[in-house]
Amino acid sequence: MHEMSLAEGIRSIVESAARDGGFSRVTRVVLEIGALSAVEKDALRFCFDAVMRGTVAGGAVVEMIDLPGAGLCVQCGRNVPIAARYDACPACGSYRVQPTAGMEMRVRELEVE
Amino acid sequence: MCSVCGCGEVQFRPVADGARAQSATVGWRPAAVTANAAPVAELPLDFGSGPARAHAPGLSQGQMVRIEQDILGYNDRLASANRAWLAARGIFALNLVSSPGSGKTTLLCRTIRALADECPVTVVEGDQQTEFDAERIRASGARALQINTGKGCHLDAQMVGRALPILAPADDSLLLIENVGNLVCPAAFDLGEAHKVVILSVTEGEDKPLKYPDMFAAADLMLLNKVDLLPHLSFDVDKAEAFARRVNPALQIIRVSATTGEGFEPWLAWVRLGLERATVGATRPTGLTRMAGG
Ligand SMILES: Nc1nc2c(ncn2[C@@H]2O[C@H](COP(=O)(O)OP(=O)(O)OP(=O)(O)O)[C@@H](O)[C@H]2O)c(=O)[nH]1
Numbered sequence: 085m086h087e088m089s090l091a092e093g094i095r096s097i098v099e100s101a102a103r104d105g106g107f108s109r110v111t112r113v114v115l116e117i118g119a120l121s122a123v124e125k126d127a128l129r130f131c132f133d134a135v136m137r138g139t140v141a142g143g144a145v146v147e148m149i150d151l152p153g154a155g156l157c158v159q160c161g162r163n164v165p166i167a168a169r170y171d172a173c174p175a176c177g178s179y180r181v182q183p184t185a186g187m188e189m190r191v192r193e194l195e196v197e
Numbered sequence: 198m199c200s201v202c203g204c205g206e207v208q209f210r211p212v213a214d215g216a217r218a219q220s221a222t223v224g225w226r227p228a229a230v231t232a233n234a235a236p237v238a239e240l241p242l243d244f245g246s247g248p249a250r251a252h253a254p255g256l257s258q259g260q261m262v263r264i265e266q267d268i269l270g271y272n273d274r275l276a277s278a279n280r281a282w283l284a285a286r287g288i289f290a291l292n293l294v295s296s297p298g299s300g301k302t303t304l305l306c307r308t309i310r311a312l313a314d315e316c317p318v319t320v321v322e323g324d325q326q327t328e329f330d331a332e333r334i335r336a337s338g339a340r341a342l343q344i345n346t347g348k349g350c351h352l353d354a355q356m357v358g359r360a361l362p363i364l365a366p367a368d369d370s371l372l373l374i375e376n377v378g379n380l381v382c383p384a385a386f387d388l389g390e391a392h393k394v395v396i397l398s399v400t401e402g403e404d405k406p407l408k409y410p411d412m413f414a415a416a417d418l419m420l421l422n423k424v425d426l427l428p429h430l431s432f433d434v435d436k437a438e439a440f441a442r443r444v445n446p447a448l449q450i451i452r453v454s455a456t457t458g459e460g461f462e463p464w465l466a467w468v469r470l471g472l473e474r475a476t477v478g479a480t481r482p483t484g485l486t487r488m489a490g491g
């Protein structure tokens with residue numbers, strides 16, 4: 085989904101962090117991507133490279149940390165791991181699972197010079 | 198398929214009602230895109246083998262800085278500003294999302310006509326190209342502002358934020374935002390609306406909610422449109438609704454036909470309830486003066 089928009093969002097976060105911190109170069113950008121966020125990681129990598137060209141993070145490595153999905157099962161009340169939004173509760177089979185984690189799309193840290 | 202999203206030239210076309218029709222076009226390239234355009238000439242010719250490419254974790258002298266920021270945080274902040282702007286005026290805003298051709302504009306036109314004597318309605322129309330939909334809306338009696346997103350495949354909070362003062366909806370009115378026909382991106386971009394309303398038409402297949410779960414998860418109401426065609430199709434309504442509720446157990450569903458008007462009473466009742474709540478809950482600061490225009 086919309087990886088180019090995400091890459092542009094990352095660029096503005098990185099550029100303002102570099103400005104605020106007085107960094108001359110950003111060599112690595114570490115992202116946290118939740119399992120339920122529907123991000124196409126290959127597409128994001130591609131867009132990231134294109135969008136960062138000519139910026140303080142041009143040529144930077146992008147690293148993505150996967151965060152697991154989890155949800156609260158309305159049926160059995162358990163907190164359960166899920167891999168997608170429409171997954172059934174692994175404990176009781178109900179589809180009434182409200183996602184509680186795994187929607188993250190965050191810039192976690194930067195390696196800077 | 199989304200490699201172009203968000204980077205097109207965006208145009209605003211305010212369209213006033215009736216004879217007052219003015220058609221100003223504001224070309225707008227998002228700042229981020231312009232900012233990136235300049236340095237291209239200075240690019241080294243060797244793409245992808247710069248010093249950072251050779252980086253091996255642990256071997257670098259670079260310093261790690263923790264920043265923890267949401268990638269869509271900027272859009273979310275602008276959406277909150279839009280939400281506050283709307284709340285201050287008691288305006289009830291809906292973001293209508295669907296795949297192309299599921300009937301958003303037809304549904305809006307009928308809704309506008311049905312509410313004509315009750316409350317003012319304004320419309321933000323998002324399409325990649327053309328002003329056709331805004332013209333259809335205008336013909337049904339509402340003021341509409343067309344946003345052409347160019348290559349962009351969704352509306353974002355910044356576009357809507359710019360549209361609001363131009364459109365200047367009346368206090369305690371209904372604002373309908375027709376998003377670009379796309380079941381993917383618009384799910385992630387909050388515009389500041391009270392609710393996302395997803396429209397699924399019976400010609401699209403029962404499995405759409407499972408194929409595009411994010412959109413059905415983000416919506417509060419699903420309108421199952423074109424039910425007048427059901428006798429001619431093998432569409433399984435119960436199955437489609439079960440799939441939608443599997444993704445979003447709290448989803449409300451109303452079956453409608455935008456061409457025959459079937460199901461419009463419960464849909465209009467849902468809108469009226471939202472209008473009432475927006476009016477009662479309005480955060481109207483005393484002495485608030487409305488933006489000029491409209
Ligand atoms: N039979 C039937 N046709 C409908 C209904 N609603 C819309 N249509 C038809 O579906 C086609 C597309 O309708 P639009 O209202 O333009 O759809 P849209 O979602 O606004 O399309 P885009 O803006 O292009 O994404 C038109 O030919 C409409 O007449 C309905 O309830 N029943």
Ligand SMILES: [Mg+2]
Binds near residue numbers: 301302303330375
């Ligand atoms: Mg339309």
Ligand SMILES: [Zn+2]
Binds near residue numbers: 087198199381
């Ligand atoms: Zn997209």
Ligand SMILES: [Zn+2]
Binds near residue numbers: 175176177178
């Ligand atoms: Zn369970």
Ligand SMILES: [Zn+2]
Binds near residue numbers: 089202351382
């Ligand atoms: Zn998009």
